[in-house]
Amino acid sequence: MADDGSRLWLKYDLIKDQKQKLSYQKYTKFISISANHPTLQKTAEELQMGFAGLLGTKTNIVSNNSQAGGVVLEVSTNQALTNDLANDGFAIFAQKGNLVISSKSEAGVLYGAFELLRRIQTGQSLNENIVSSPKIKIRMLNHWDNANGTVERGYAGSSIWKWNELPFRIDPRYIAYARANASLGINATSINNVNASSRFLTAEYLEKIKAVADVLRPYGIKVFISVNFRSPRTLGGLKTSDPLDPEVRKWWNEKTKEIHQYIPDFGGYLVKANSEGEPGPQDYGRTHADGANMLAEAMKPFSGIVIWRAFVYNADPNGDRFKEAYEQFKPLDGKFDEKVIVQVKNGPIDFMPREPFHPMFGNFPNTKLGIEFQITQEYLGQSTHLTYLAPMFKECLDTDTYSKGKGSTVAKVIDGSLYNNPNSLIAGVANTGSDANWCGHPFNQANWYAFGRLAWDYTLSSEKIANEWIGMTLTNDEKAKIQINEIMQKSLPTYISYTYPLGLHHMMGEGHHYGPEPWLTKAARPDWTSIYYHKADSVGLGFDRTGKLSNAIKLYSKEINETWGNPEKCDLNYLLWFHHIAWNKKLSTGNTLWEELCYRYYNGVVEVQKLQKDWLKLQPYIDTETFASVNARLKTQEKESIWWRDACVLYFKDFSKMPIPNSLTPPNRSLEEVKKIVEIYHLR
Amino acid sequence: MADDGSRLWLKYDLIKDQKQKLSYQKYTKFISISANHPTLQKTAEELQMGFAGLLGTKTNIVSNNSQAGGVVLEVSTNQALTNDLANDGFAIFAQKGNLVISSKSEAGVLYGAFELLRRIQTGQSLNENIVSSPKIKIRMLNHWDNANGTVERGYAGSSIWKWNELPFRIDPRYIAYARANASLGINATSINNVNASSRFLTAEYLEKIKAVADVLRPYGIKVFISVNFRSPRTLGGLKTSDPLDPEVRKWWNEKTKEIHQYIPDFGGYLVKANSEGEPGPQDYGRTHADGANMLAEAMKPFSGIVIWRAFVYNADPNGDRFKEAYEQFKPLDGKFDEKVIVQVKNGPIDFMPREPFHPMFGNFPNTKLGIEFQITQEYLGQSTHLTYLAPMFKECLDTDTYSKGKGSTVAKVIDGSLYNNPNSLIAGVANTGSDANWCGHPFNQANWYAFGRLAWDYTLSSEKIANEWIGMTLTNDEKAKIQINEIMQKSLPTYISYTYPLGLHHMMGEGHHYGPEPWLTKAARPDWTSIYYHKADSVGLGFDRTGKLSNAIKLYSKEINETWGNPEKCDLNYLLWFHHIAWNKKLSTGNTLWEELCYRYYNGVVEVQKLQKDWLKLQPYIDTETFASVNARLKTQEKESIWWRDACVLYFKDFSKMPIPNSLTPPNRSLEEVKKIVEIYHLR
Incomplete structure (x- = not known):
């Protein structure tokens, strides 16, 4: 049977190495649970299923067993044991001939069980004790799924949520989805598009969402709803949605109560307001803080929170979108309720393949900031380019903001340690869809996996994460794993090379964001064109964000200004993000800008061709259907990389008036x- | 393992009845093919796979075997044998200890092999000779699949065609799709929405379509493209798309040639023109015949044809959409090129759950007419109502038009026998999508199946077709089969009872066509409202299409006028299609119109509740996932049937001013x- 990818990385196929299998079987006499709790029950069932598949054993679930030779799942109050663990952390250790998975919470036990299964799936020894805690509290997926079943920026079929079938039909994929997320420690999900339909706040839909929440709850996942700020008008029949209007506040208070009747552990609201045409408090002359705080007030009696997106920008042809969220939110720093988290995209524009970190990070000491990454590959090759995103996530998280001196990385802003934020949040825009393999390109699954793993522990290396995923998903052959890992590590720089080298950004096809369109000069908004960003002219290329033009660079610390702010010292990967560079300017590589640009575009294509050859060698190790799928997609990637190269080189050539270097x-x-x-x- | 429905009716699970299995194994020593032809090769592989699954045998494929004990696949020139067979017909008979599948064409052999497998799957004896020929030449699916991956009126995920992955990646589902269609004798498919994108005529997309055509070809399926009439402007840069303009004609000639370079056996064009905003020849003062004949001319050097849809109507608040296609096309009868087939929907409005047959059938002696059914359940419960459509298809095909005297059924117009049309065509709007089970509701698969079987032979009974499908898909338990068949046969009258009883039509939710909206009084067009059709007033209900108002009834023969035209004689199921009946008018049932209306709405709900109970009894015979899915959907169906009942009864009550009968x-x-x-x- 060919593998359709539907099991994701939770492939519990029989381990062929007899010695390994034997070593794991020593803990498969039973699975013991200490209490009758749905999460512990699901944990035990997962282990049972995993052992049956991986080890071929039939392992019974028992309560409070005192024998040896099994796995003991326990929620522990033993402080010596759990003191160092965060709430969802876990310890795995051998004790009295059993393997004990211990945590302060049921969810922690579940995460420990998945860690155990992962180690078995990837052939690791169980001899050492394992202790692990998540660094960030809310580890979340954001679905941009619409009520009508489409997915905004989805590249893997339609929505996984079948609203018309709910609440009565529970698609078996909801359970598969919950298991996949729990296996990574993802503990929150917003189920609908941030361009939100009011539908989701009606009783009709709350019943449906409740059915989903009931499936996800035992897997430790809380449900959030994206809300439309105009709902008091649309649904409540009020004349306004002004957040300072008492009737509006009352409506939200009652609606929030009503939601909790369906979903007592409701996660909270996610809000896109006054952004790209969505309604918001500014429609009534109020601030983002006014809007967010009103919802926070409604949430006061409950454990839920309000996540308010900072992705706002105005259509000013002479402005710099780079600065706008910062400038709109800066006066509000300190004004948000403690239940509010402001969710900031990793970069200041919009999920570009390589963006400098968002300047809000480090500069909002009195606001709880969460980070939003995009897992779905809107600008990163959609379903036809192989791009492994862990390096991108890490590049952002590891960058130093210097906001409290050296070592003030973005990660430390996000995890709450730098500004003491207990409600730390990391969100990823999901890449899931109804296609059998969930994510379109088989390698896109790795990005869901990597996001979840980094959300748990951002210190994990990109290589380690890839290695885990490959072992669980593709092959455990050691040589093949190394080769596949190399392919994955090279994939992002390759993609950037033939699309956005040297810090170029935002030059994709209008609307659908597919393919290159550097010549885009007119769009519904000036900041949706390409020329707004690359600013090619007869002199040179790039957006001058130093003092000469927008001065956005000044939003960063002086340390960053000394590097990114100086064209001589700026990392070439970020050069055109901050500087308008003359075509004939010599770069640190020894080439002129024009030459370097050409070399990078051309080299990107060559790298894709290498990826193709490298993949071919892996055929003996990979399931036939997956092999063929990746192989075919690499052909498409090559074709489209040549589009990008030809489009950009030919287009910019008209500005540089220089020939393409002779060697190309x-x-x-x-x-x-x-x-x-x-x-x-x-x-x- | 639960069954996700992805195998459709081609489930080759091991037969448990040992005696039966033994009886089939007597022909499994080999599969012999007479020539090296891709279709024969696929046929042999299908039998090999079927035998392996159903009978557990490993059967080799050989060429021209002379032994006994196998299956012999042969394209025969023996006239005694094939004289009675249509080109794609086949004969299956025992000869010299082998089972011979013989046909004039390779595709016929393929269809014979699927007939053999169907008989084995459903436990039938192989002792009698089988001879079967299709009654209609072109048996076609129309996909309303958009270039962006959505499906217009699709209820099972996104498009099965992954355009961004093509031409390089061949999704394994393309092959599954081809096998499913071939198993029914479907031999044509138009791959894109009739609201057509010009994209599909570009070289970029022709390469993609070629890749699909190459997959479908060995399964006997020809590819058609839906074309946008404005393409000469959009793609060719011409100033007009006037069909009489020489440059436009040249453009189509060249484009048609170009297509044939990619797809030498191209099926042809499908055109929706001057319909619901689509461009067409009338934009230039030309007729439908001018447009169709221009394309036919381009097609002259090739075997392909032009299918021109008759679904046209104007937005006249005082008109009757019922008559419009007829009236627009009547003057063109005899003016269409012989390569043109005019594709007419089964009824004059738009795929309503019960429609009188389209009055064009029987009245266009000099035009080749094909029929278009809708398999996808736009108005028939989408993915949440169980409605088996074979009875609807048959009701239309079996109705007598009386156009050449008694016995002039719609079927005989369509199969070409009444007006000697060798290019006979039956098309069904596909209900396929990317969901694992292809069709959403598990029972929706039966409608794809039933359409295909009736396209092959419309004399098959609805019960026989259901019985085949149940046996292949759900269970071969004889008692269960009878009960499921009863559920299926009752499903359509039940649906009509709680939605559109007594000949009501077109009262669904605006735009999405989901749920009831009889109160819809304003829409983008008057003929998209509900009141245009039901014409409820203080006097009564229904659209008077006799002489008093639109006189549409006169488009039918005098025999039909004597029944449908007379409110005393009109079948109650069609009553409000043709008559405005007083609320207090006594009907043949002894009830007043108002009472009968209420009884039918209420009874529909009761029937759904019976379906629910009947389904529960079947649990022991049905795979768990399928059982649960249908069970849950029946709950949704009950809820929505009560919507319909309450919406319609309460709404019409305001007109009738009469109480709901006491017993309800x-x-x-x-x-x-x-x-x-x-x-x-x-x-x-």
Whole structure:
């Protein structure tokens, strides 16, 4: 049977290495649970299923067993044991011939069980004690799934939520989804698009969401709802949705109570307000804080929170979108209720393949900030490019903001340690869909996996995470694992090389964001064009964000200004994010900007061709269907990498007025011809 | 393992009855093919796979075997044998200890093999000779799949075609799709929405479509493309798409040639023109015949054809949409090129649950007419109502038009026998999507199956088709089969009873067509409202299509006028299609119209509740996942049937001013409350 990818990384196929299998079987006489709790029950069932598949054993679930040779699941009050553990942390250790998984919480036990299974799946020894705690409290997926079943920026079929079938039908995939997330420690999910329909706040839909919440609860996952700020008008029949209006406040108070009748442990609200046409408090002359605090007040009697997105920007052709969220929110620092988390995208524009970290991080000491990454590959090759995103997530988290001196990394802002935020949050925009393999490109699964693992512990290396995922998903052959890991590590720099080298950004096809469109000069908003960002002219290329133009660089610390702010010292990967560089300017590589740009675009394609060859060698180790799928997608990636290369080199050539370097073969088509191909994808 | 439905009816699970299995094994020594032809190769592989699964045998494929004990696949020129067979017909008979599958064509052999497998799957004897020929030449699916991956009126996920992955990646589901269609004799498919994107005519997309065509070809399936009539402007840069313009004609000639370079056996074009905002020849003062004939001319050097849809109507608040296609096309009868087939929906409005047959059938002696059914359940409960459509398809096909005297059924118009049309066509709008089980509701698969079987032979009974499908898909337990068949046969009358009793039509939720909205009085077009159709007033209910108002009834023969045209004689199921009946008018049932209406709405709900109970009894015979899925959907169906009942009874009560009959419990909510629920589904 070919593998359709539907099991994700939770493949419990029989281990072939007899010695290994034997070593694991020593704890499979029973699985003992200390209390009758749904989460412990699911934990035991997961282990039972895992052991049956991986080890071929039939292991019974018992309560409070005193024998040896099994796994003991316990929620422990033993302080010596659990003192060092965060609430959802766990310890795994051998004791009296059993393997004990211990935690302060049931969810922690569940996470420990998945850690155990992961170690068995990837052939690791169980001889050492394991202690692990999550660094961030709320580890969340954001679904951009619409009520009508489509997914905004989804590349793997339609929504996994079948609203018309709910509440009565529980699609078996809801359970698979819960297991996959729990296996990573993801403990929160917002189930609908931030461009939110009011539908989700009606009793009709709350019944449906309750059914989903009931499935996810035993797996430790709390449900959030994205809300439409205009709901008091749309649903409540009020004349306004002004957050300072008493009737509006009352409506939200009652609605929040009503939600808790369906979902007592409701996670809270996620809000996109006054952003890209969505309604919000500014419609009534109020601030983001006014809006968020009103919802926080409604949430006061409950454990839930309010997540308020900072992704706001105005359509000013002479402005710099880079600065806008910062500037709109800066006066509100300290004004948000303690139940509010402001969710900030990793970078200041919009999930570009490489962005400098968002300047809000480190500069809002009195606001709880969460971070939002995009797992779905809107700008990163969608379902046809192999791009492993852990390096991107890490590059952002590891960057030093210097806000409280050296070592003030973005991660430390996010995990709450730098500004003492107990409600720490990391969110990822999900890449899940109804396709059998959930994520489109088989390697896109690795990004869901990597996001979850880094949400748990951002100090894990990109290589270690990839290695785990490969072992669980593709193969445990040691040589093949190394080769696949290399492919994954090279994939992001390769992608950036043929799309956005040297700090270029936002030049994709209008609307659908597919393919290159650096020539885009007109759009519904000036900041949705490409020329707004690359600013190519006869002199050079890049957005001058130093004092000469927008001065956005000044939002960062002086240490950062000394590097990114100085064209001589700026990392080339970020150069055109901050500087307008002359075409003939010599870079640190010894090449002029124009030459370096050409070399990078061309080299990106060469790297894709290498990826193709590297993948071919792996055929003996990979399931046939997965192998063929990746192989075919790499062909598409090559074709589209040549689109990008030809489009950008030919387009910028008209500005640089310089020839393509001699060592490179010029494109065998004109800019007009490339444009025509890209335009096809704009036809309805 | 639970069954996710992905194998459709081609479930080759091991037969448990040992005696039966033994009887089939006598032909499993080998599968012999007479020639090296891709279709024969696929046929042999299908039998090999079927035998392996059903009978547990390992059967080799050989060429021209002379031994006994196998299956012999042969394309025969023996006239004695094939004289009675249509081109794709087949004969299956025992000869020299082998089972021979013989046909004039490779596709016919393939269809014979699937007939053999079907008989084995459903436990039938192989002792009698089988001879079977299709009654209609082109047996086609129409996909309303968009380039962006959505499906217009799709209720089972996104499109099965992954355009961004093509041409390089061949999704394994394309092959599964081809096998499923071939198993029914479906031999044509149009791959994109009739609201067509010009994209599909670009070289970029033709390469993709070629890849699909290459997969489908060995399974005897020809690919058609839905075209956008404005393509010469959009793609060709011409100033017009006027079908009489020489440049436009040249563009289509060249484009048609180009397509054939990719797909030499291209099926042809499907065109929706001057319909619901789509471009067409009338934009340039030309007729449908001008447009169709231009494309036919382009197709002249090739075997392909042009299918031109007759689904056209104007937005006239005082008109009758019922008559419009007829009236627009009548002057063109005899003016279409011989390569043109005019594709007419089964009824004059739009795929209503019960419609009188389209009056064009029988009245266009000089035009090749094909019929278009809708398999996807746009108006028939989408993915949450169990409605088996074979009775609807048959009701239409079996109705007598009397156009050439008694016995001039719609079927005989369509199969070409009445007006000597060798290019006979039956098309069904597909209900396929990317969901694991292809069709949403497990029973929706039966409608794909039934359409295909009736396209092959419309004389098959609805019961026989259901029985085959049940045996192949759900269970071969004889008692259970009878009970499931009863459920299926009752399902359509039940649905009609709680939605559109007595000939009501077109009262569904605006736009999404989900749920009831009889109160819809304003829409983008008057003929998209509900009041346009039901015409409820203080006097009565129904659309008077006799001489008093639109006189649409006169489009039918005098025999039909004597029944449908006379309110005293009209079948109650069609009554309000043709007559405005007084609320207090006594019907043949002894009830007044108002009483009968109420009884039918209420009885529909009772019948759903019976279906629920009947289904519960079947649990022992049905795979767990399928059982649970249907069970849950029946709960949704019950809830929604009560929506329909309450919405319609409460709404019409305001017109009738009569009480709900005493024996019925009045709805426990107000009309306003029902409206509010329905309105939720209009929120974005």
